[in-house]
Amino acid sequence: MTDMEKMYQELGISKKVWEFGEKVEKKLAERFQEFDRTAEYNQLKVLHAMQKNKVNEACFNYVSGYGYNDMGRDTLEAVYASAFHTEAALVRPQITCGTHALALALSAILRPGDELLSPVGKPYDTLEEVIGIRQSKGSLAEYGITYKQVELLEDGYFDYPAIERALNDRTKLVTIQRSKGYQTRPSYSVEKIGELIAFIKARRPDIICMVDNCYGEFVERIEPSDVGADMIVGSLIKNPGGGLAPIGGYIAGKEELIESCAYRLTSPGLGREVGASLGVMTSFYQGFFLAPTVTCGALKGAVFAANIYEQLGYTVVPDGKESRHDIIQAVKLGTPEGVIAFCKGIQAAAPVDSYVSPEPWAMPGYDSDVIMAAGAFVQGSSIELSADGPIKPPYAVYFQGGLTWYHAKLGILKSVQAMLDAGVLEEDRVV
Numbered sequence: 001m002t003d004m005e006k007m008y009q010e011l012g013i014s015k016k017v018w019e020f021g022e023k024v025e026k027k028l029a030e031r032f033q034e035f036d037r038t039a040e041y042n043q044l045k046v047l048h049a050m051q052k053n054k055v056n057e058a059c060f061n062y063v064s065g066y067g068y069n070d071m072g073r074d075t076l077e078a079v080y081a082s083a084f085h086t087e088a089a090l091v092r093p094q095i096t097c098g099t100h101a102l103a104l105a106l107s108a109i110l111r112p113g114d115e116l117l118s119p120v121g122k123p124y125d126t127l128e129e130v131i132g133i134r135q136s137k138g139s140l141a142e143y144g145i146t147y148k149q150v151e152l153l154e155d156g157y158f159d160y161p162a163i164e165r166a167l168n169d170r171t172k173l174v175t176i177q178r179s180k181g182y183q184t185r186p187s188y189s190v191e192k193i194g195e196l197i198a199f200i201k202a203r204r205p206d207i208i209c210m211v212d213n214c215y216g217e218f219v220e221r222i223e224p225s226d227v228g229a230d231m232i233v234g235s236l237i238k239n240p241g242g243g244l245a246p247i248g249g250y251i252a253g254k255e256e257l258i259e260s261c262a263y264r265l266t267s268p269g270l271g272r273e274v275g276a277s278l279g280v281m282t283s284f285y286q287g288f289f290l291a292p293t294v295t296c297g298a299l300k301g302a303v304f305a306a307n308i309y310e311q312l313g314y315t316v317v318p319d320g321k322e323s324r325h326d327i328i329q330a331v332k333l334g335t336p337e338g339v340i341a342f343c344k345g346i347q348a349a350a351p352v353d354s355y356v357s358p359e360p361w362a363m364p365g366y367d368s369d370v371i372m373a374a375g376a377f378v379q380g381s382s383i384e385l386s387a388d389g390p391i392k393p394p395y396a397v398y399f400q401g402g403l404t405w406y407h408a409k410l411g412i413l414k415s416v417q418a419m420l421d422a423g424v425l426e427e428d429r430v431v
């Protein structure tokens, strides 16, 4: 027995599962190299943005109170704008999460009588309450903002004639979700998003195109802001926070739009000028600096998971060979027991709370029970190794993250082991 094999055994991985993992990993060398090259490119992009904006030691100072002249905060926003090639950015701990960032962007731009259009089908679950698809206090619907959605074609891509028909005089903003989220449609490449934006702008250049960029940052060499998006929006406890940001969200885009978002976030008249950074700046900068590498590790984990579960006979989205446009890996396990065992395995691999056992639970913002596996340094952080499974058909689990590839690998092997141990996966399928 090699020392490596022994170490895995100490962590509860049987010889059979370990050997299976080694066999699958060997075939992925070329894919992994491609991810490393993207990370290298994006690392240089971030470094360039930091150098250009003269990031310096004073950027890490603790600022409290109103936060006037919070130099660290203002410089970080310039760094994001440079890295994403936008005119401006809002990057704040006062933006509490991705949903908040998206709700902020929507409510900053839309006015009573305006219409919001999603040309990519149903948005992320938590957005349903923001928009008012599911009745909710404070939704856009309560403010007289209407919503239209164009369903996707069979292949998961855009129904251009229907999108054209859906545009009307009241359409003010189009929201495009890059990642599949809790669905089994494809996540979209930046190139495809660019085509969709060009189609809309050719018909109505005045429409604001916003991209929900959650889970997409640094997966490719370009971002939706490079292909015509007026605003891109995301969470700092996903890719761009690099695992270090303890909270936060960002909106990057056109100066005029970012200004509106700032007035909505704080107050008319105050805008970007207030909002002290309260000592989180070091983690925001350092997290952004690490984000390309961390995202790369998460991508390796996702592709490894896809190939492992494909080999075991499950349907995986994306499949083991497809190109990647976000860090999420969906695995259709087909039964509640499968979803639960998978998540218990991921939990058992965690550096934090590895000894607890997750159970399905009703979560705010979701319309079914959800089981969540996360043993994270930052609560709920999904750039850290995590898995979520809504307990409803098709009983798919959504796996993402891993601050390091090695941890992601252990997590996936643990999930296989847990499924074997629970008897939801037969021994003879692990070959």
Ligand SMILES: *Cc1c(COP(=O)(O)O)cnc(C)c1O
Pocket: 097, 098, 099, 100, 124, 126, 177, 178, 179, 180, 181, 212, 214, 215, 235
């Ligand atoms: C995670 C996510 C959100 C919401 O972000 P939270 O930080 O969980 O509020 C929105 N859209 C997509 C596509 C996401 O993946």
